Structure formats: structure tokens, C-alpha cells
Amino acid sequence: MVTRRDRIAAGIAALAAAALPLAACSGDDAGTSVSPGGQSSSETPSVGVDHGAASSATPNPDQAAVPVHWRDALATATDEFDGKPVSIKLKNERGTWQYKIELFARGTEFEARIDASSGKVISSKSDDESDERIVDLDGIIEPSRAVAAALGEVPGRVSEWKIENDHGRTIIQVEIETSGDEVEVDVDATTGEVLDVDR
Known part of the structure; x- marks a missing residue:
């Protein structure tokens, strides 16, 4: 005769047996999902760049925001026009970073706008110009x-920087937006010393 105790014991044993396949399905693969194509992929949290106090909808230029190096943008421009650099600017245009490269040769100034994400030429133009100050890029x-x-001098959001010749000295001018104002900071392109702050 089967007692009530025997029925309870049998029920517990059945539950334990049913739980074993479920335990095998869980474990170390809890962070793995299967894509619609049938391939499994581990879920990894995305890593962002923290810009601190300068953070905004238009962040300061960094490697994540600007994958194309300025020297690569310059090479693209010189492929279009064989000239010497007059200025190299990185500017945020309506939420996207663009290079503006100015070159000079034989009485002609050439300007190319280059997408800082793809490296593609957005636009270019040339004008007659009698003389331009060539910028020296060696050792900057x-x-x-x-x-x-x-x-470090002016906390805020960088809207652009520009490499140019300032009376024979190569500088990097950084434009910073802060509390509705624009401040220009001139930095020596060789030493990294702050030369002037124009508030």
C-alpha cells in the first residue's frame, strides 16, 4: 500500500529529475544570445568616451569622434592639388567633424573640405592669390x-582647432565655447605652451 509519504517522496524525485536539463542550459552561457542568422554572440557593454565638464551633444574632438588623422586629410588634399599647406582646420559643422585644408602654389589657393569620419572630399575650390604664409609642420x-x-586654461567645448602660420611661428589655435562665449586659445605648435587667450 502506497502511503502519503511515499507519494510526496516520488513527487520530489520527479521534480529534481526535471530540473537537471534546465540547469544544464544555464550557467556560463547566460550572457550569450543568438542572432537572427543563427550565430551566437556574447553581449558586451558598449564603451563610451567621458568628456567630463566639456560633454555635450557635440563632444570635443577625440579619436572616437574623429577617426581620420589630420595628416591623412592633408594627404588627400594634396592628391587633389599639389601645393604647400597654408592652414589645417578641424571644425564641427552641424554635428559632424570636417577638415578644411588650404594649400597654396603658383599664385593659386586651393581649399578642400574633408569628412573626418570617412576621409572623403566633400567639396573643393580654388582662387587666385598672390601670396600666402606657408605653415611649417616639421616637429609639431x-x-x-x-x-x-x-x-586647461579655458574649460568648455571645443568647436574647432586650426594649425596656421602666425608671423613665422606655427601655432595651433583652439576655439572653445563656454557659457555662450567663444574663446580662442593660441598654443605653440612645437612646445605645447599656451601663448595667448583671447576672451
Whole structure:
């Protein structure tokens, strides 16, 4: 005769047996999902760049925001026009970073706008120009170092930087937006020293 205790014991044993396949399905693969194509992929949290006080809808230029290096943009421009650099600017245009490269040769100034994400030429034009100050790029620091020095003087959001010749000296001018004002900070392109703050 089967007692009530025997029925309870049998029920517990049945539950334990049913739980074993479920336990085998869980475990180390809890963070893995299957894509619609049938391939499994581990879920990894996305990593963002924290810009601190300078954070906004238009972040300061960094490697994540600007994958195309300025020297690559310059090479693209010189492929279009064989000239010497007059200025190299990185500017945020309506939420996207663009390079504006100005070159000069044989009485002609050439300007190319280059997408800082894809490296593609957006537009180009040329004008007659009698003379331009050529910028010396030998031994200059990276603009990111000039941006850091400028933000050390004036916290805010960088809207552009520009490498240019300022009376024979190569500088990197950083434009910073802060509390509705625009401040220009001139940084020596060789030493990284802040030369002037124009508020």
C-alpha cells in the first residue's frame, strides 16, 4: 500500500529529475544570445568616451569622434592639388567633424573640405592669390595636446582647432565655447605652451 509519504517522496524525485536539463542550459552561457542568422554572440557593454565638464551633444574632438588623422586629410588634399599647406582646420559643422585644408602654389589657393569620419572630399575650390604664409609642420605636436592645454586654461567645448602660420611661428589655435562665449586659445605648435587667450 502506497502511503502519503511515499507519494510526496516520488513527487520530489520527479521534480529534481526535471530540473537537471534546465540547469544544464544555464550557467556560463547566460550572457550569450543568438542572432537572427543563427550565430551566437556574447553581449558586451558598449564603451563610451567621458568628456567630463566639456560633454555635450557635440563632444570635443577625440579619436572616437574623429577617426581620420589630420595628416591623412592633408594627404588627400594634396592628391587633389599639389601645393604647400597654408592652414589645417578641424571644425564641427552641424554635428559632424570636417577638415578644411588650404594649400597654396603658383599664385593659386586651393581649399578642400574633408569628412573626418570617412576621409572623403566633400567639396573643393580654388582662387587666385598672390601670396600666402606657408605653415611649417616639421616637429609639431599633435593637436590633441594643444586642445588639452587650451582646455586647461579655458574649460568648455571645443568647436574647432586650426594649425596656421602666425608671423613665422606655427601655432595651433583652439576655439572653445563656454557659457555662450567663444574663446580662442593660441598654443605653440612645437612646445605645447599656451601663448595667448583671447576672451
